[in-house]
Amino acid sequence: MRPDPTAGAGLPGPAIPPGTGVGGRAGRSAGSLAGKAVVVTGAGRGLGAAYARLAAAEGASVVVNDVDIDAAAEVAASIGAVCDDSDIGTWAGAGRVVEACRSAFGRIDGLVNNAAVFRLASPYQQDPDEFRKVVEVNLLGTAYCGLHAIRAMRDQAGGGSIVNVTSGSHAGSAAMAAYGASKGGVASLTYCWAADLAGTAVRVNAVSPNAHTRMADAFERYLGDRAAGQNVGKDPSTNAPAVVYLLSDTAAGISGQVVRIDGDELSLMTHPGVAAPAVRIPAWTVAAVASAFESDLAHRQQPLGVHPTNA
Numbered sequence: 001m002r003p004d005p006t007a008g009a010g011l012p013g014p015a016i017p018p019g020t021g022v023g024g025r026a027g028r029s030a031g032s033l034a035g036k037a038v039v040v041t042g043a044g045r046g047l048g049a050a051y052a053r054l055a056a057a058e059g060a061s062v063v064v065n066d067v068d069i070d071a072a073a074e075v076a077a078s079i080g081a082v083c084d085d086s087d088i089g090t091w092a093g094a095g096r097v098v099e100a101c102r103s104a105f106g107r108i109d110g111l112v113n114n115a116a117v118f119r120l121a122s123p124y125q126q127d128p129d130e131f132r133k134v135v136e137v138n139l140l141g142t143a144y145c146g147l148h149a150i151r152a153m154r155d156q157a158g159g160g161s162i163v164n165v166t167s168g169s170h171a172g173s174a175a176m177a178a179y180g181a182s183k184g185g186v187a188s189l190t191y192c193w194a195a196d197l198a199g200t201a202v203r204v205n206a207v208s209p210n211a212h213t214r215m216a217d218a219f220e221r222y223l224g225d226r227a228a229g230q231n232v233g234k235d236p237s238t239n240a241p242a243v244v245y246l247l248s249d250t251a252a253g254i255s256g257q258v259v260r261i262d263g264d265e266l267s268l269m270t271h272p273g274v275a276a277p278a279v280r281i282p283a284w285t286v287a288a289v290a291s292a293f294e295s296d297l298a299h300r301q302q303p304l305g306v307h308p309t310n311a
C-alpha cells in the first residue's frame with residue numbers, strides 16, 4: 001500500500017486535515033454510510049472514482065485503490081481517503097487493500113469490486129496472454145478481494161456488504177469473449193457467495209453499470225459506428241447512488257442480485273435458470289434428443305445479448 005502523499009508523515013492513514021472529524025476510526029457522523037469503512041478498487045478514475053466520491057459524501061471512510069497510483073492519490077486527496085496502489089489481481093495485493101482499510105479504520109464494512117481491464121478481440125485474433133490478464137484482474141481479482149473481505153466481515157460485528165461489478169456483455173457480445181466471460185464469472189461468484197452467506201450479516205450483490213469512461217472510449221474506438229453511441233452522455237456519477245444504496249444498511253434485505261443501471265433506468269438482471277418446460281425423454285437416444293429439438297427446443301433458443309432485441 002502506498003499512502004496518499006498528501007497524508008503527511010508517509011504512514012498509511014486518511015489524507016485528512018487534523019480536526020475536521022472526517023475519516024479515521026471514528027468515521028463520519030452523517031449520511032447513509034456514516035461510520036462505515038469502504039474499499040473501492042480501481043477508483044482512480046471512471047466509475048470507481050464516482051463510487052468513492054459518493055461513498056465519502058455519504059459519510060464513509062474510504063480506501064481508494066488503483067494500480068495507477070497518481071490517479072488514486074488525486075481522487076483520495078480530493079475526498080480525504082486512504083490511497084492504496086495494490087494490484088488486486090494477486091492474492092497478496094487483494095489482501096493488502098483489505099488490510100489497508102482495517103488498519104486505517106479498524107474494520108471493513110463495504111467492498112466495491114470495481115477494478116477491471118477491458119480487451120476486445122475476435123476469436124481469430126485473441127491473444128491467449130491477454131485473455132489470461134482479463135480473467136486474472138476481472139474474475140480472480142474480484143474473487144481474491146471478496147475472499148479477504150468476507151473473512152474479515154465474518155469476524156466483526158455488523159457483517160458487511162460486497163458489491164461486485166459485472167457487465168451486460170456476459171449475456172453474449174461480439175468481440176468480448178474474454179471480458180464477457182470474466183464478467184459472467186463475477187455474476188456467478190455473486191450468486192454463489194450470496195448462497196454461502198445466506199442467513200449471515202454479509203450480503204453480496206453486483207451492479208451492471210453504464211457510463212462514458214475510458215473503457216467506453218476503447219469500445220467506441222474498436223467498434224466505430226457499430227458502438228452506436230451506447231454510453232454517450234452517461235456520466236459515471238449516475239451509477240453511484242445504486243452502489244451506495246447496496247452498501248448501506250437500508251439494503252439489509254437485498255443479496256444475490258445483479259442491479260443494472262442504464263441512463264435513467266434501474267432494473268434487476270434475470271438470473272440464469274432453466275427455461276421451462278423441460279421436454280421429457282423416456283429413453284435417451286440421439287434420435288430422441290434430435291426429435292425434442294425439432295419439435296420444441298429449436299424454436300425456443302435463448303436470445304443472445306442483454307436486451308432480447310439483440311437476438
Ligand SMILES: NC(=O)c1ccc[n+]([C@@H]2O[C@H](COP(=O)([O-])OP(=O)(O)OC[C@H]3O[C@@H](n4cnc5c(N)ncnc54)[C@H](O)[C@@H]3O)[C@@H](O)[C@H]2O)c1
Pocket residue numbers: 041042043044045046047048065066067068071086087088089113114115116117137141165166167168208209210211212213214215216231
Ligand atoms: N463503463 C461502462 O459503461 C461499464 C459497463 C459495464 C461494466 N463496467 C465495469 O465498471 C468498472 C469500471 O469501469 P470504467 O469504465 O470506470 O473503467 P476504467 O478503465 O475507466 O477504470 C478502471 C480502473 O481500474 C484500474 N485497475 C485496472 N487493473 C487494476 C488492478 N489489477 N488493480 C487495481 N486497479 C486496477 C485502472 O487503473 C482504472 O483506473 C469495471 O469493472 C468495468 O468492467 C463498465
